[in-house]
Each structure stands twice: as structure tokens, then as C-alpha cells.
Amino acid sequence: MNTIGYFEIQSSNPARDAKFYESVFGWKFMKDDFIPIEYYRIETNSINGGLLKRPATVPTQSSGTNAFVCSIQVDNFDKTAEVIIENGGQIALPKFAIPTRCWQGYFVDLDNNTFGIFEVDDNAQ
Template identity: 75%
Template sequence: MNTIGYFEIQSSNPAREIKFYEKVFGWKFIKEEYLPIEYYRIETNGINGGLLQRPASIPAPESGANAYVCSIQVENFDQTSQLIVQNGGQVVLPKFAIPGQCWQGYFVDLDRNTFGILK
């Protein structure tokens, strides 16, 4: 527990990024039809992840890191969510179910870095 359990890549052009990562790393992408956003599950030979349609503008080059979003696997989603908020973090996408897999949610830390938690 409390380790990176999943990563996500946001993309303004998912088809382009899928081709890139398939060719470079041999990752497999599976479109998830049950989610309210365009989303592809990524299967790797290590930590698995996902690729989604970017929900906001691409950060300007001067903005600093434009990186993957990592999700931390936790023992108790609700308790961890409460600790995040109590310590100054903010909820950006409340807890939701990924059927048959986990509960997921997204937050920002004090410097507006996005991260997820899952249980």
C-alpha cells in the first residue's frame, strides 16, 4: 500500500499518442467504453496505466513539468481523501468506480500538482 499503483497520460490527440507508445514501447491500449470520457487502458510489462483525452489546455512550455499523473494505491480511500483535504489538498475529481477494478479519485497538492488515489 501507499505506492504507485497506476499512471495516466493526458493527451490532446489520443490516437497520435497511442501510435507513439505502441511503436516505442510495445504497450497495448484497450478502449474503455463504460467511462464518461474517452479513455484507454494501457497494458505494459510493469505498472499498468491509462490514456485519456486531455480535459484542459496543454500547459505552456514555461509552465514547468507536463507529466504523467500517478495514482497511489491506498488501504482506505475515504480516510486518505479526508487526510488530503485536511492537509490543504483539493479534490479535483471525486471518488468514482472503475467497475470490477477499484475506486479512483483525483486531487491537487499545495503546488497544484495532480495525483490520484485508488483502492
């Protein structure tokens, strides 16, 4: 637990960028329609991830890193979320179910970096 178990790439044009990564790395992309944003699951030969519609404007190159978002697998989503908030973190996207897979949510750290946490739960709905 508490290891990076999933990565995500934010994109202003997910369909276009899915084709890019598929062409470059041979990753497989599957569109998920049950997530509240445009989202593609990514299957690689090792760690899996997702490609999602960027929730804000694309940062300019001079404004710093435009990076992937990592999601950390945790034992208990709710307890971990409480600890994040108690330590000054903020909720970026509240907890939601990825049906039959997990509970997922996104937070912002003290330096405005976005990260995700997820709790595996085959019964998530």
C-alpha cells in the same frame, strides 16, 4: 500500500498518442467506454497505466513540466481523501468506480500538481 501502482498520461489527442506509445514501447492500449472521459488502459511489461483526455489546455513549454499522473494505491479511498482535504489538497475529479476493478479519484496538491488515488475493489460499480 501507499505505493505507486498505476500511471497515467494526459493527452489532447488520446487515440493519436496511444498509437505513438504502442509504436515506441510496444504497450497495449484498450479503450474503456465506462469512464466519464476518453480513456485507454495501458498494459506494459511491469506497471500498468492509462491514457486519458486532458481535462485542460496543454501547458506551454515555458510554463513548467507537462507530466504523467501517478495514482497511489490506498487501503481506504474515503479515509485517504479526507486526509488529503484536511491537509489542504483539493478534489480534481471526484471518486468514481472502474467497474469490477477499483474506486478512483484525482486530487490537486498544494502546488497544483495532480495525482490519483485508488482502492482495489472487485465489487466497485
